[in-house]
Amino acid sequence: MKMLCVADLHAEEICADYLNGLLEKEKPDVVLIAGDLTDHGPLSFAADLLNGLAAKKTKVYAVHGNMDASQVKQLLEDKGASIHGKTVEFKGCRIGGIGGSNKTPFNTVTEYSEEEIAATLEKLGTVDILVSHFPPQNTNADKIPSGSHVGSPALRQWIEAKKPKLVFCAHIHENSGVEQIGETKLVKIAPLTRKGYATVEWPSLKTEIREG
Numbered sequence: 544m545k546m547l548c549v550a551d552l553h554a555e556e557i558c559a560d561y562l563n564g565l566l567e568k569e570k571p572d573v574v575l576i577a578g579d580l581t582d583h584g585p586l587s588f589a590a591d592l593l594n595g596l597a598a599k600k601t602k603v604y605a606v607h608g609n610m611d612a613s614q615v616k617q618l619l620e621d622k623g624a625s626i627h628g629k630t631v632e633f634k635g636c637r638i639g640g641i642g643g644s645n646k647t648p649f650n651t652v653t654e655y656s657e658e659e660i661a662a663t664l665e666k667l668g669t670v671d672i673l674v675s676h677f678p679p680q681n682t683n684a685d686k687i688p689s690g691s692h693v694g695s696p697a698l699r700q701w702i703e704a705k706k707p708k709l710v711f712c713a714h715i716h717e718n719s720g721v722e723q724i725g726e727t728k729l730v731k732i733a734p735l736t737r738k739g740y741a742t743v744e745w746p747s748l749k750t751e752i753r754e755g
Contacts, residue, residue: 578608
Protein backbone atom coordinates (compact mmCIF):
# COMPACT_ATOMS: atom_id res chain seq x y z
CA MET A 544 0.00 0.00 0.00
CA LYS A 545 1.23 3.46 -0.89
CA MET A 546 0.42 6.51 1.24
CA LEU A 547 0.77 10.11 0.11
CA CYS A 548 0.99 12.62 2.96
CA VAL A 549 0.66 16.38 2.54
CA ALA A 550 0.07 19.33 4.86
CA ASP A 551 -0.04 23.11 5.11
CA LEU A 552 -2.01 23.98 1.99
CA HIS A 553 -3.18 27.28 3.54
CA ALA A 554 -6.05 27.70 1.05
CA GLU A 555 -3.69 28.28 -1.88
CA GLU A 556 -5.23 27.15 -5.17
CA ILE A 557 -1.82 26.20 -6.52
CA CYS A 558 -1.68 23.52 -3.80
CA ALA A 559 -4.92 21.95 -5.01
CA ASP A 560 -3.53 21.86 -8.55
CA TYR A 561 -0.24 20.40 -7.37
CA LEU A 562 -2.01 17.74 -5.31
CA ASN A 563 -4.00 16.69 -8.37
CA GLY A 564 -0.72 16.28 -10.21
CA LEU A 565 0.68 14.17 -7.38
CA LEU A 566 -2.29 11.83 -7.57
CA GLU A 567 -1.45 11.14 -11.20
CA LYS A 568 2.27 10.84 -10.55
CA GLU A 569 2.34 8.83 -7.32
CA LYS A 570 -0.94 6.87 -7.64
CA PRO A 571 -1.41 6.46 -3.87
CA ASP A 572 -3.91 4.12 -2.26
CA VAL A 573 -4.68 6.75 0.36
CA VAL A 574 -4.01 10.46 0.90
CA LEU A 575 -3.23 11.66 4.43
CA ILE A 576 -3.64 15.39 5.09
CA ALA A 577 -1.83 16.61 8.21
CA GLY A 578 -3.68 19.86 8.75
CA ASP A 579 -3.81 23.54 7.79
CA LEU A 580 -6.01 23.09 4.76
CA THR A 581 -6.96 26.75 5.21
CA ASP A 582 -5.60 29.96 6.67
CA HIS A 583 -8.40 31.05 9.04
CA GLY A 584 -10.69 30.19 6.10
CA PRO A 585 -12.14 30.18 3.54
CA LEU A 586 -14.12 27.02 4.17
CA SER A 587 -14.92 26.82 0.45
CA PHE A 588 -11.31 25.88 -0.38
CA ALA A 589 -11.38 22.87 1.92
CA ALA A 590 -14.84 21.84 0.68
CA ASP A 591 -13.79 22.09 -2.97
CA LEU A 592 -10.59 20.16 -2.28
CA LEU A 593 -12.38 17.30 -0.54
CA ASN A 594 -15.13 17.19 -3.15
CA GLY A 595 -12.51 17.02 -5.89
CA LEU A 596 -10.71 14.14 -4.20
CA ALA A 597 -14.02 12.32 -3.70
CA ALA A 598 -14.84 12.75 -7.38
CA LYS A 599 -11.56 11.00 -8.18
CA LYS A 600 -12.55 8.22 -5.73
CA THR A 601 -9.44 9.00 -3.69
CA LYS A 602 -9.53 7.73 -0.10
CA VAL A 603 -8.64 10.57 2.28
CA TYR A 604 -7.96 10.72 6.00
CA ALA A 605 -7.18 14.09 7.54
CA VAL A 606 -6.77 16.18 10.65
CA HIS A 607 -7.33 19.91 11.01
CA GLY A 608 -4.46 22.28 11.74
CA ASN A 609 -4.06 25.22 14.09
CA MET A 610 -5.01 27.57 11.24
CA ASP A 611 -8.22 25.64 10.54
CA ALA A 612 -11.31 26.97 12.31
CA SER A 613 -13.99 24.75 13.85
CA GLN A 614 -15.95 24.77 10.58
CA VAL A 615 -13.07 22.96 8.84
CA LYS A 616 -12.94 20.39 11.62
CA GLN A 617 -16.68 19.83 11.21
CA LEU A 618 -16.37 19.62 7.43
CA LEU A 619 -13.80 16.84 7.76
CA GLU A 620 -16.19 15.01 10.08
CA ASP A 621 -19.13 15.48 7.70
CA LYS A 622 -17.08 14.15 4.77
CA GLY A 623 -16.00 11.07 6.74
CA ALA A 624 -12.35 12.11 6.44
CA SER A 625 -11.51 13.17 10.00
CA ILE A 626 -9.24 10.99 12.13
CA HIS A 627 -8.78 13.53 14.92
CA GLY A 628 -8.98 11.58 18.16
CA LYS A 629 -9.93 8.35 16.42
CA THR A 630 -8.41 5.33 14.71
CA VAL A 631 -9.33 3.72 11.38
CA GLU A 632 -8.08 0.59 9.68
CA PHE A 633 -7.13 0.74 6.02
CA LYS A 634 -5.66 -2.23 4.17
CA GLY A 635 -4.43 -3.76 7.42
CA CYS A 636 -2.86 -0.54 8.76
CA ARG A 637 -4.27 1.18 11.85
CA ILE A 638 -4.12 4.95 11.36
CA GLY A 639 -4.87 7.52 14.07
CA GLY A 640 -4.75 11.28 14.14
CA ILE A 641 -4.57 14.46 16.16
CA GLY A 642 -5.16 17.95 14.80
CA GLY A 643 -4.76 21.56 15.91
CA SER A 644 -1.52 22.33 17.68
CA ASN A 645 0.04 22.84 21.06
CA LYS A 646 0.07 26.44 22.30
CA THR A 647 1.85 29.03 20.16
CA PRO A 648 2.77 32.71 20.75
CA PHE A 649 0.42 33.66 17.90
CA ASN A 650 -2.95 32.72 19.41
CA THR A 651 -4.08 30.86 16.28
CA VAL A 652 -7.61 29.58 15.95
CA THR A 653 -7.19 25.95 17.06
CA GLU A 654 -4.65 25.38 19.82
CA TYR A 655 -4.81 22.84 22.64
CA SER A 656 -3.22 22.56 26.06
CA GLU A 657 -0.82 19.70 26.72
CA GLU A 658 -3.52 18.13 28.92
CA GLU A 659 -6.01 18.25 26.03
CA ILE A 660 -3.43 16.76 23.66
CA ALA A 661 -2.71 13.90 26.07
CA ALA A 662 -6.43 13.19 26.49
CA THR A 663 -7.03 13.12 22.73
CA LEU A 664 -4.07 10.80 22.12
CA GLU A 665 -5.30 8.50 24.88
CA LYS A 666 -8.48 7.87 22.85
CA LEU A 667 -6.53 6.32 20.00
CA GLY A 668 -5.42 3.07 21.53
CA THR A 669 -2.83 1.20 19.50
CA VAL A 670 -1.95 2.63 16.08
CA ASP A 671 0.59 1.77 13.41
CA ILE A 672 0.67 5.29 11.97
CA LEU A 673 -0.17 8.63 13.58
CA VAL A 674 -1.02 11.70 11.53
CA SER A 675 -0.33 14.77 13.69
CA HIS A 676 -0.43 18.36 12.55
CA PHE A 677 2.22 19.38 15.09
CA PRO A 678 5.57 17.74 15.93
CA PRO A 679 6.76 16.21 19.19
CA GLN A 680 9.17 18.14 21.40
CA ASN A 681 12.97 17.97 21.11
CA THR A 682 13.37 16.77 17.53
CA ASN A 683 14.64 18.30 14.31
CA ALA A 684 10.98 18.55 13.33
CA ASP A 685 10.13 21.09 16.06
CA LYS A 686 13.28 23.23 15.89
CA ILE A 687 12.81 26.85 14.82
CA PRO A 688 15.56 29.22 13.52
CA SER A 689 16.30 30.56 17.01
CA GLY A 690 17.28 27.05 18.05
CA SER A 691 14.29 26.61 20.34
CA HIS A 692 12.21 23.44 20.30
CA VAL A 693 8.50 24.24 20.19
CA GLY A 694 6.86 20.84 19.80
CA SER A 695 4.53 19.07 22.19
CA PRO A 696 5.87 17.28 25.28
CA ALA A 697 2.62 15.29 25.53
CA LEU A 698 3.01 14.01 21.97
CA ARG A 699 6.63 13.07 22.64
CA GLN A 700 5.63 11.14 25.77
CA TRP A 701 2.85 9.34 23.91
CA ILE A 702 5.20 8.28 21.10
CA GLU A 703 7.77 6.95 23.56
CA ALA A 704 5.08 5.02 25.45
CA LYS A 705 2.96 3.68 22.57
CA LYS A 706 5.74 3.17 19.99
CA PRO A 707 3.78 3.59 16.74
CA LYS A 708 5.71 2.49 13.70
CA LEU A 709 5.51 5.90 12.03
CA VAL A 710 4.38 9.45 12.80
CA PHE A 711 3.67 12.09 10.15
CA CYS A 712 3.85 15.73 11.30
CA ALA A 713 3.99 19.22 9.81
CA HIS A 714 3.19 22.71 11.27
CA ILE A 715 6.77 24.03 11.70
CA HIS A 716 7.60 25.17 8.19
CA GLU A 717 11.39 25.41 8.52
CA ASN A 718 12.40 21.74 8.53
CA SER A 719 11.56 18.48 6.79
CA GLY A 720 13.13 15.06 7.00
CA VAL A 721 13.13 11.68 8.69
CA GLU A 722 14.39 10.80 12.16
CA GLN A 723 13.83 8.24 14.89
CA ILE A 724 12.26 8.43 18.33
CA GLY A 725 13.14 5.03 19.74
CA GLU A 726 11.32 2.49 17.58
CA THR A 727 9.22 5.14 15.80
CA LYS A 728 10.03 6.71 12.45
CA LEU A 729 9.17 10.43 12.48
CA VAL A 730 8.44 11.95 9.06
CA LYS A 731 8.31 15.75 8.96
CA ILE A 732 6.64 17.13 5.83
CA ALA A 733 7.45 20.48 4.26
CA PRO A 734 4.40 22.62 3.38
CA LEU A 735 2.56 21.81 0.18
CA THR A 736 2.88 25.54 -0.51
CA ARG A 737 6.56 24.66 -1.13
CA LYS A 738 5.63 21.48 -3.02
CA GLY A 739 6.53 19.39 0.01
CA TYR A 740 5.12 15.90 0.47
CA ALA A 741 6.04 12.38 1.53
CA THR A 742 5.24 8.91 0.28
CA VAL A 743 5.43 5.81 2.45
CA GLU A 744 5.02 2.16 1.47
CA TRP A 745 3.21 -0.05 3.97
CA PRO A 746 4.29 -2.32 5.59
CA SER A 747 7.93 -1.80 4.58
CA LEU A 748 7.86 1.90 5.68
CA LYS A 749 10.04 2.82 2.71
CA THR A 750 9.85 6.61 2.76
CA GLU A 751 10.53 9.32 0.20
CA ILE A 752 10.35 13.05 1.00
CA ARG A 753 10.10 15.69 -1.69
CA GLU A 754 10.23 19.48 -1.63
CA GLY A 755 10.36 22.12 -4.35
